[in-house]
Amino acid sequence: MLNKITITDATTNTTIEREMTNEELAARNAMLEQDALDKAEAEGKAQELKELKTSAYEKLGLTPEEIEALLPTRRPSLIPNN
16 A cells, blocks of 8 residues: 555545555655655754753753753654644
8 A cells, every 4th residue: 555646636526545566665765765765864953952951951060960950851843743
C-alpha cells in the first residue's frame, strides 16, 4: 500500500490506484532520507543549544533544579507525527 499512488478526479468522483514508477519511488525514498537527515541535524542543534544554555546558567551560579526549570522539556512540533 505504501508504494501506490491514488488519484481522484473530483468532477467524476472516480479513483485510480496504481503502483509508483521507479522514478517516483526513487524520489520518495530520497525525500524520506533527506527528512531523516534534516531531523537528525535539528536534534543535534537543539542538543548543542541546550548544552550551551546549561553552561551559561551554571556560570551564573544556578542550581541544576533551577536550570531544569528554565529549559523546556521538549520542543513543540509544528507537524504532528502520525
